[in-house]
Amino acid sequence: DIQMTQSPSSLSASVGDRVTITCRASQSIGTYLNWYQQKGGKAPNLLIYGASSLESGVPSRFSGGGSGTDFTLTISSLQPEDCAVYYCQQSYNIPVTFGGGTKVEIK
Amino acid sequence: EVQLLESGGGLVQPGGSLRLSCAASGFTFNNYAISWVRQAPGKGLEWVSGISGSGGSTYYADSVKGRFTISRDNSKSTLYLQMSSLRAEDTAVYYCAKGNKQTLRLGVFDIWGQGTRVTVSS
Numbered sequence: 001d002i003q004m005t006q007s008p009s010s011l012s013a014s015v016g017d018r019v020t021i022t023c024r025a026s027q028s029i030g031t032y033l034n035w036y037q038q039k040g041g042k043a044p045n046l047l048i049y050g051a052s053s054l055e056s057g058v059p060s061r062f063s064g065g066g067s068g069t070d071f072t073l074t075i076s077s078l079q080p081e082d083c084a085v086y087y088c089q090q091s092y093n094i095p096v097t098f099g100g101g102t103k104v105e106i107k
Numbered sequence: 108e109v110q111l112l113e114s115g116g117g118l119v120q121p122g123g124s125l126r127l128s129c130a131a132s133g134f135t136f137n138n139y140a141i142s143w144v145r146q147a148p149g150k151g152l153e154w155v156s157g158i159s160g161s162g163g164s165t166y167y168a169d170s171v172k173g174r175f176t177i178s179r180d181n182s183k184s185t186l187y188l189q190m191s192s193l194r195a196e197d198t199a200v201y202y203c204a205k206g207n208k209q210t211l212r213l214g215v216f217d218i219w220g221q222g223t224r225v226t227v228s229s
Contacts, residue, residue, distance in 0.1 A: 034215050036152075043202055043219040044144075044152065055217070087152055091214050094166050096142070096154040 002026050002090050006099035012107045019075040021102045023088035028068045032092040035064055035073045038101075039084040047086075048073060080106055109133035109218050111203050116223030123193050123227070129186040129203035129220055136184035137161065140206035140214055143177065143188050145199035146222075155201070156188065160209040171197075193227045200224050 003026035013019050023033065031051035036044040046055045048064035051071055061076045075082055083106055088099040115127040129141070142157035156177040157166045165177050176189040186203055200222040206214035 032213055036216070038152075043221055044204075044216075045219070046215060046217050049207075049215040049217075085151075089152075089216070091212060094157070094212055095168050096157070096211070098152040098154065101151045 001095055002029060002093050002097050004088055004090055004097050004099040006086075006088055006102050008102060009100065010103040010105070012105045013078050014107045015078055015080060017078045019078050019082075019104060021073045021086055021088075021104075023066075023071045023073070023099050025069045025071075025090055025092075029090045029092035031067050032090055033064075033066065033071045034089045034091065035062075036087045036089065037082075037084045038087065044087065075104075078104070078106070109205070111205060111218060111220035113201065113203055113220045113223035116201065116225045118226045118228065119193055120229050121194060121227055124189070124191040125193065125225060127188040127190065127201055127223055127225070129188075131184040131186070131205070134205070136179075137181040138209060140208060140211040141179065141186045142204050142206065142211065142216065143186075144202045144204050144216070144219075145197075145225075146202070147196070147199040150199075153199075157206070157211040158186070159211060164210070166211055190225070193225075195227050198225060198227045 005024045033051045035048040038044040052064045085101045143155040174192045202222045203220045204216035205218040208214040
């Protein structure tokens, strides 16, 4: 199975800060890496697919990058509504696997 | 509107069985793979099982293989998860998640249901 490792597990930043979350795969997955946002125990919501493509309706302050084994999710200017847990997920191989999540809070 | 609506969760004793359903609307159901993803209390997301759009291919996490069975009725636009030999560690919110392709591999979960809670306890 492909292991997905996210860091940090949590972070606290101020409104307007640039925030970066990293995700590392245990083997190369090309760009088959997706990011999800989960707020307050609700269902996850797709943010980024194919490592860098923004899902329709997602604010442009979110961006993704990387390929192979190392990926990033960046929020260019953190907003209060971005408080959530963020998960990366690979679909290169089955079983599909998720990272452990990164909790983002406002300082 | 594209929508997934899960049902069937509840309290069940260890060793018991439960069947979850996920009713889909707003899209051509048999064109897309669909998965079950669960989240134990206070934990992260865990993919449980997936099925291709045609229903011809099914996949399971090792943690549920041999105990859970995924199926779909494309005539009813409904996904199912038959769960048996349930354990305390199966306690979680179970989400159905629509893929963006016929096949599970290389896909993306673009629509999620609101989840149904399963509690395994005596």
